[in-house]
Structures are given as structure tokens and as C-alpha cells.
Amino acid sequence: MNVEQKIIFSEQTLALVRKIVSHYPDGKQKSALLPVLHIAQAEFGGWLSVPVMDYVASLLNLLPVEVYEVVTFYSMFNTKPVGNCIIEICRTGPCWLCGADEIISHLENKLKIKAGETTPDGRFTLKLVECLADCGNAPVIQVGWDYYGNMSKAKMDEMIENFEKNHVVSHKNPYVL
């Protein structure tokens, strides 16, 4: 993300946040924390910096620490900068049975990074995740909000090429898909 980017939601996004807050009883706006964090992560470069978390805290009238402790608990929230396109590979039992390890090492070799790292050009991040509840299509990966099943090396190569060509950015506001 551009470091100069102002940490403030658009009017449209603020309206969305107000709508989400209205789903909970008066005074229980803290319930909107997970939904708003998903939105903030998507809008501010795919990860949650301290200033972004502070902004979310101010929006929901929370102490910053109430946001930090939540962000660090949930695996979908990234606390370090990420690439434009995060490839999340399921590594749990059923996907492992069906060849997830091969997909992981293939991607590590192809992108010349280890799982958890980002390519130097900031294009791709590899992230290992746990069972995505799609084990019938193992091995499974997720990119953005899309699931891809029955992955093979060839299919992976094709997808990477496609992501590169189309400059695919994986973080999108999930409420305006």
C-alpha cells in the first residue's frame, strides 16, 4: 500500500459500517468488530497496521487494545504487509492426503519464496491455512474470496500466469463482491 494513503473510509464504506453496526443492539457496536476488520483489511492493502487498527477502534468507540487483542487471535487478519495477491493453501489432513505438500513446494520453487513470505516485487504472498471446509475438492486453495479445488501443478501454473497478466489483487471488500 502507498504509505501516504489516508487512513479513512469513504462515505460509502462508512455507510456500510453504520448498517452493520445497526444489526446489533444499541451499545453492542463491539459486535461489529470482526466485520469491520475484514473491511478495513481489504481497503487498506490487505493487512492491518497499527494506525488502521486505531482507526477501527475510534470508529467503534473501542480502546485500541480491544482491537489489537482480537486481530492477533484470528488467523485471517494479517499484521504484516502482504503482496497484492495472497495465495492461501490448505495444508490440513484431507488436503495433505491428496497432495497439498506438492502444491506448496511447487509454489515455493516457482515464486522463489517460502510459505509465509512475499515476493520481492510485492506481487504474491504464500500463506498456509487450515481446513477450508472443501475437502471433497482437495487439494484446495483460496485466493481472495474464491475457492479453487482439485489443484495440480499445471493448474497452479496457469492460475499464476493469469493472476500476473491481469494484475489480480486478492483483497477486496467482502461486502461489495
Added chain:
Amino acid sequence: MEKKILLANIETPDFGRFDTFRKLGGYVAVEKAMKTMTSGNVVDEVKKSGLRGRGGAGFPTGMKWSFIDKSTNNPRYLLCNADESEPGTFKDHYLILKNPHLLIEGIILSSYALGANTSYIFFRGEWFYLMKILEQAIEEAYTNGFLGKNILGTNYSLDLYCHPSGGAYICGEETALIEALEGKRGNPRSKPPFPAVKGLYGNPTVINNVETIASIPWIINHGGDEYAKIGIGKSTGTKLISACGHINKPGVYEIEMGLPVKEFIYSDEYLGGIKNGKKLKAVIAGGSSVPILPADLILKTSKGEPRLLSYESLSDGGFETGTMLGSGGFIVMDETTCIVHSLLNYTRFYHHESCGQCSPCREGTVWMEKILHRIEYGEGKMNDINLLADIAKHIEGNTICPLGEAAAWPVRSTILHFREEFEEHVKNKKCNI
């Protein structure tokens, strides 16, 4: 055994849209309940049906509903548990994708039975694409008067919202789910108080699994007694089984309770046998937390009777020779699978997902993973095997929530049934697979 309750009509084009669903009998159960039944009548039918929770624990649904505290005027909540994160389980995913309106119809009926005027679908955060499907269906239900104020002109009102999690297996546990919904870390609460008395925002709350709730419309349409005729013994009705691993036809199957495991694995109607003509080695029958069984014991009980897909038959033999129906996540492993490596994978998972509140779970899962790692990679010692079983034993019963057991059972059962494979790893100082 063609009995479809949850997956009936799903191949009809546009079945996920209100008009099609309605034409094929959708929301008739809501009309019936609102016009001819009290909330108590709905609870009674569900009790009669014998329906048991499909989230994993198998607790009778009607009984759970009757525990909700109606003694105060505090708001009551129904929370639909769509966190589905138990490895090997993907039935709720499929059900929501194919039949979103059935879930909503079930939520309306269940909320009506409980006297809840607000309900949330708590879905795993990776599933925003499913939230789109659900939100479209919810909007259609509002437009057609099945949600919102004064449903069908009665004085019953219900609002329904979707709420995402953030990626944490533990939030499927009902009290962790409530914490997450309140915007906190997903640390399970000590019980009592139970959610039925003090749940969301301290108010009476019932948490039910997606599949449980989706079974309610059929029960209301046909009566609890009719539902109880389906299945076998105390395992009434149908069950979604999500099957994966080394099989020819992975996927989600709606089976009538009581289907023989052998038929399920080998018949072309179901899994179509083991992939590439290999031999069956082991099955984890109810999601990764339940005890693993070797081929002979999953096909037949220790008494030599055919093993059936039902709560009772799967648990026949107890921990020694049985397992559990659990969530219905059916993981099949062929003869080429290294059972130690498989266990290492799940143990790593439970270590990663432990919320860290209780030391037996937090520390025990770390140690079990470390020891398994050294056995798998040729650095294990013979007494590591007993040490592993011992650590597992010390987790069981000593934690706030059942994740402790979920981590311990796979370890103890794998050693119980496959001890020689652990010994071979130690002797050969490597994995031979």
C-alpha cells in the same frame, strides 16, 4: 434408501431463489407453524422427531430447546453455527450453497419455537461468497413477508443477519462463538452458566448447527413421529456425510441413518471404492477429532456385526474398538498412507488452534506435536510412544472446552490401533512411506 430431506430438489435450476423454492413447497412449514401451532407445539414435534444435533455432539435438539430460560423478558437469541472448521467436514458448506432457503426456513421455525426475535448466522470468515448467497435469500424472505415485522400477519417478528468469524477453529465451540460474536477473542467460557441461561450479551441463547436447523422444516411438515420412522433406533432421520481422501467419489451424501459403512465406501451409489484400486487402511469417520479406526473395525464391530452409519453403531465398542459419528466428516486413507505423518498433521492443527486458556491443552498439544515430529523424522525413542499416550491422557477431562479431547483422542486411538507403525519409525529411524 432414497430419502432426501436436506438435499431434495437441489438439482432444480434456480432452487436457491425464493420463487423456485416456494413453488416446490418451500416455507409451507412456516405457514403451518404460524397459523396452526404454538411455539410449544413446535418444540414438541422436534422432541418427538428424536433429532440430534448435527454439529458433532449429537445432543437431542428438542431437549436443548426446552432448556432456554423463558422466565424473564430478556431477549432470546438463536445462533446458527456455520463455522464449519472440523477437518474433513464440508457438509454445511454444500447445504448453504445448494439450499440456502431451507436453512432460512429452519431458522424462522427454530426462532419461533424459542421465542427469539433476532437470529444470527455465524459463518466462517473464509465464506463471504456464501454470505452473498445467504444475504440474497434473506432479502427475498423479507420481501415475501417471511422475515421482519409481523410475519404472515401474526404478532411474531424476526430479524436475521449474517456475521463473519475471522479464521479460528475454536469459534465453532458454542461459547467461543458467542465471544466472537461479541467482538472478542474466541476463548470458550466455563459452563455453567450455560448459553440457554446466559448466552449472547448475557441473554438466553440457543446455538444449533446448520444441518440441525435445516432438518426442522421437514419435521414440521410431516410431524415428529414420521421423522422418527426414518433411520435406526435413536439415530433418527438422515445425515449428511462429507467424504474425502482416497476414494473414487468424494462429496456430500445424504444418507438414511443406518446405512452400512461397507456399502457406503464400496457401492457406486456412494464413494465408489478406494481410488486406484488400492486397499483401505483406515477411516476417521466423524471429523478429525474422533478416534481413527483400522479397515477391519470400521467395516465390522468387534462383535463381527456390520458397522452402520449411526450414532450407536459407530460408537459400539467404546474407545477400544469404536469411534463416533461426530460431524459426519468421513476421511478415508488407503494403504499408502503413513499413519504417523497423518497424526502429526492433525496434532499440528490442534496445537495451532488451541486458544491457550488451559495449560493441559496449550502445553500438551505443543509437546505431542514435537514428539510426533521427532518420531516421524527418525529421531524418536521407543518410550516416546508411551509418553505421547500419557500426555494425551492428561489432557482429557482437564480443560474448559472439548478441544482438549479433540486433540487427545486422535493421538490415543492412533497409538492403540497402529502402535507397530510408531515402533517401525523408531526402529528404522525414518518413515518408510
